[in-house]
Amino acid sequence: MRTIVRSFVALILAIVVLCFLVLFIVIPYQVSQSSMAPTLSMGDRIIVNKLKVRLNMLEHGDVVVFQQNGTYHVGRIIGDPGQSVAYQSGQLELDNRPVDEPYIHRAYEATWSARELPNVESDIIPPNQYLVLNDHRSDEGDSRRYGLIDKRDMIGSALLRYFPLNQTTVNFKN
Template identity: 35%
Template sequence: MKKEILEWVMAIAIAIILIVVIRTFFFVTYTVDGLSMDPTLQDGDRVVVNKFMDNFTDYEYPEVVVFDSDMGPAYVKRVIGTPGDEVEMRDQQVYVNGEPLEEDYVVHTGESYMDNFTLSDLGVEGDVIPEDHYLVLGDNRPVSRDGRDFGLIHEDSIVGEVQLRFWPLNEITVNF
C-alpha cells in the first residue's frame, strides 16, 4: 500500500514539474480580452503562445504576438513593422518601406482614429524602426489600442508568437 501511494505521489510530482517547466520555458496560454483583434481573434478566445522560439528568431509581419505592457495586462497584436522598416499609414492603408500591405484581416468601417501616421508621429527619432523594436497594430483598427497609442514595443516585452487558438473548440486555428 505504501509503495502504491509513493508511486502516485511521484507521478503527481513529475507531472507538476513538467507543467511548470513547459509553462516557464515553452508554452503559455492567454485569454483574448477585447475586440481589437477581431475578426482574427475574438473576445474570450483562448490561445497558446510559443515562448521557446522567442530565443531563436526575430518576429516578422504578419505574426500575431503577445507582449507585456506597462499599461495593464498583456496585449495580443499583429506585427506590422520590424527593425529597419519605414512605416506610415495614409488613408487607412499601411505602407511598409513604401509598399502597401495586403491586409485582408483588417476591419474597415470607414472610421478610424488617427487614420494617418508616420513613425515620427509615434515618437520615433529618424525614419526607420530602431533595432530591437516593433510596431504592432490590432486587426480591428477603429477600436484597437495599439502602436498608434503607445508607440513601438521593445522586443524584451514580447512573450511570444500566438501559435494556436484552442477555444472555442469549433474554431481551432493553428498559426495565424
Template identity: 30%
Template sequence: MGKSERKNGWKEWTKAILIAILIAFVLRSFVFVTSVVDGESMEPTLENGETVLFNKLTYLFNEPERGDIVIINRPQKNYVKRVIALPGETVAVKNQTLYIDGEPYDQSFITDNELNNTGQFGPIQIPENSYFVMGDNRKLSKDSRNGLGFISEENITGKSEFIIFPFNEWSMIK
C-alpha cells in the first residue's frame, strides 16, 4: 500500500467520522433529546435515575394526546409528566374518579392506591393551547394540580419513546 492510498484511506475515515458526528448532532438537536428522570413523580411507569429518549419531531406534526408522557421545558427545570386533559376540556376528580368532560376516565397506568392520592378538585376548564398534566405517582408529583399549572403547547418539548438506561430496563414507554 502506497503513501497516497493510505492518505486517501485516512481522508475517507475522517470524512465518515465527521459525517457521523454531524448526523448525531442533527438528531440530538432536532429529533431526539434525552432526559434523566429526577424523582419519583412518574413511578411506577418511570423510575428515578432512568434515562428516557424523547421524540421532538412528534409534536411538529401532531398535537399531544391524552396519556402521552411528555417533557415540559421550564426555565428552572424540565419536568416529565402525563397529559391528562386537552385544550378546551373540563377535568375534575371526585371520589377517586377522574372525569374528563363529565365522563369517567380509566387510568389503567396507575394503581388504585394512587387514585386515592389524587385528591378532589375541579371542575377546571383547560384554556386553549394548554394542557393539564399529572405525574403517575400522585402523592409525590408536582403537576397541574399543585404548582405547574396549565402547560402551554410551546413548553412541551417532546414525547417519551424509550427507556434507554439502565440497559437492562431498555423498553418502549406505554
C-alpha cells in the first residue's frame, strides 16, 4: 500500500512540476510556417523560453514566438526599445550604424525606416515594443505587416530546436 501511495504522490508532484514549467518557464512549439527559413523550417519543434519575456531579457537577434490576431508567428528581434531602425539599400542600420545579419542567406534589397511600418510614428522604438522580422525577408508576416510587436504579445524566445534530431540547435543568433 505504501508503494502505491508513494507512486501516486510522485506522479502528482511530477504533474505539478510539469504544469509549473509549462505555465511559467518553457513551452514546446511547432513551427508552422517557412518564414524563418533557413534558420527554422516548417515542422521544426522548438522549446520556447518564456522567462526571457517575464524578466525583460529579450534582445536583438533573439528568435521569438509572438501572437498577432490570434495566430502564433516566429520571427527575429531586429530592433529593441530605444533603438532607431532602418534599412538603407539592403543594409540593416541600428542607431545609424550598419549591422551584420549572418542569418540572412538571400539579399534583401530594401530601403525603409521604422516610421514607415503600420501604426508607428517614429524611427525610435518605444518602451515594451520590438521590431521583429522574418529571416526569409520576402515573407512579410512580421513587423512590416503588423507594426511593432508589443511585449505583451511575446510568448518567449527560442531556446532549443529538438526536432528534427539531426538539426538540434541551441544558438539561433548566427
